[in-house]
Amino acid sequence: MEYYRSQVLICTGTGCSSSNSPAIIKRFEECIRNAGLENEIKVVRTGCFGLCENGPICIVYPEGAFYSHIKVDDVERIVSEHLVKGRVVADLLYKKSVTEDGKIRSLEEIDFYKKQKRVALRNCGVIDPENINEYIAFDGYKALAKALTEMSRDDVIDVILKSGLRGRGGAGFPTGLKWKFAKAPESDVKYVCCNADEGDPGAFMDRSVLEGDPHSVLEAMAIAGYAIGSQQGYIYVRAEYPIAVKRLRIAIDQAREAGLLGKDIFGTGFNFDIDLRLGSGAFVCGEETALMTSIEGCRGEPRPRPPFPAIKGLFGKPTILNNVETLANVCQIILNGPEWFASMGTEKSKGTKVFALGGKINNTGLVEIPMGTTLREIIYDIGGGIPNGKKFKAAQTGGPSGGCIPAEHLDIPIDYDNLIAIGSMMGSGGMIVMDEDNCMVNIAKFFLEFTVDESCGKCPPCRIGTRRMLEILDRITHGKGEDGDIEKLEKLAKNIKASALCGLGQTAPNPVLSTLRYFRDEYEAHIYEKRCPAGVCKALLSYAIDPEKCRGCSLCARNCPAGAISGQVRSPFVIDNKKCIKCGACEASCKFGAIVKR
Amino acid sequence: MAVGNGNRKEQFEQLDGVIAQWKGVEGGLLPIMQHAQEILGCVDEEVQHYISAATGIPVSTIYGVATFYSQFTLKPRGKYTMGICLGTACYVRGSQQVLDELEKRLGIGVGETTADGMFTLNATRCIGCCGLAPAMMVNDEVYGRLVPGDVPGIIEKYRARG
Incomplete structure (x- = not known):
């Protein structure tokens, strides 16, 4: 094996790729070759480091120098200074990775990583996802070997049960129980499916696992196949994730070639293979029965349960369906034992959870934390707080099925049951932070627009009910809300939750219910005072000029496309609200902050 | 994609290969249609009848599938599909x-294609690029941290590429 004195790890996840990391890699390889160092220094294309905000990211080992926001032009300097002369290029380092006296902090000491515990993401940003040997070097396929050679099928299920692992896709059903149910029925054919149709807006952990560590998913599927007695797996992955699809294809080919998928794995007589199926852009296909219908080549509509997939799933055969992040935990549980996994987390939610931090937060990116970490720790310690000194208003979790968590619950330990208790849910782990500039009625409307759009139309409560709710919200945000609207929303929500066919419909009213619970005053302001407190809903806004601040420069009047602003130069101008179209051009142009929104 | 009649025959031959590969495979219809769209630019009535035959x-089943999933289009798309993320x-x-x-x-609304067939x-x-919000995909390329001012440059880049 070749020995390299130094390794340059560069993120090739979607985030950093779109920030130009492929060109940076090319430049690194060029410069290293020009310096004659190609036998001493290796460039490794890795998956996501999580800190997407600072991409493209590159870490040089053995020093662990964490370079952020690199440009192609910076590469030559890093090579000539750091790699040739051994002098770290201090001004290109991620600022928070350097101590005050100029020493490099290790990854674990950086604020963003300090409170994290990477289990599902352990290999992301560490190994080259397109090279099976790197995965194997990090104990890859060891768990499969252990399961096949040292454990019975019941042992495997037992370990997963004891670990307390619950589904990371949303509902949090115990994974071991799912496997146990699917092992029970006698059937010559069973299936293992992986749900990689990550559709919750704001969640991208599955994408990062698939892009950064695809083999961990394949290995876990094979273990699941062994446990329930299946020989065939399917990964249903979104076509919107081209890099993930490409790396999965490479990983499957490499695993087949190495004999880790296919016939007679490890000489044990166990056969297991995996095929990919691409989603075609239907959110409802993230629902388990709809996903199976889609793999069967039909319109991805959900089916009533029972029969549950463990009895009658894909092609009518017993099937288990696990989410990507769930599977990414499995191999570690087999290797380290259920006690190790259960030692992390809270009483009923074990292990870690990956959250995708997004929205109004300084460190957007992926974080993996032990269950039970508080929202405050995630947002302020890891996420670095809210940009521009704004005030935290709410964090939205669970996507269109979830709800908003207001500031009063910042200190609640995050786990499945606590989130449900406060009217939200874990969901797949999207966490969108909102500040005082976000209107909660508008956010609720945004989510309902989503569900109305994505409703498959099979059952009337979801098809018609959510549309009626959206119409009411639309009226409210346009200043036409009436007394009784809130009650109508609540009644519709209750009925839809009780009667919709699948998870999508049953949870669709949640964003409305949770915003009503915590931000009822905003709804009331819209309906009774015809006012949008956050200043978002255009129909309810009116612009005015503060005569104290206005210097009469006439810039706003010249920028107004509607000719609604008039006045004498050097004395305060006024806005004619009858002509105003509320475009905000005056506000954007005023240099004195004299335009006020009401 | 602007598809001329001249090479359409070749495209259908290509589709024949795909159908041969997937015919008889359980759940093979979606992969066939995905390839058909890639090769022919859309799954219009002609393509649907061809796959059916x-x-x-x-x-009717094929039409049902084509209209269910948002990725399928019954009309040809522009050369570049700009998908702005509203996640x-x-x-x-x-x-x-x-x-x-x-x-x-672009002078078009959502779901429309420019008259020159360049942009849809x-x-x-x-699209899972929340770390780079707001983000957009142009075909398979991702653009992040967008502001309205970036738009003309991006359009120009693709116009120049032709």
């Missing part, structure tokens, strides 16, 4: 304003 799957993270960071600018600059404008669901 070759596989024996009723054309939550992008939305709260102002992707609507970027979309407004795209509509203004789409509003997509989350």
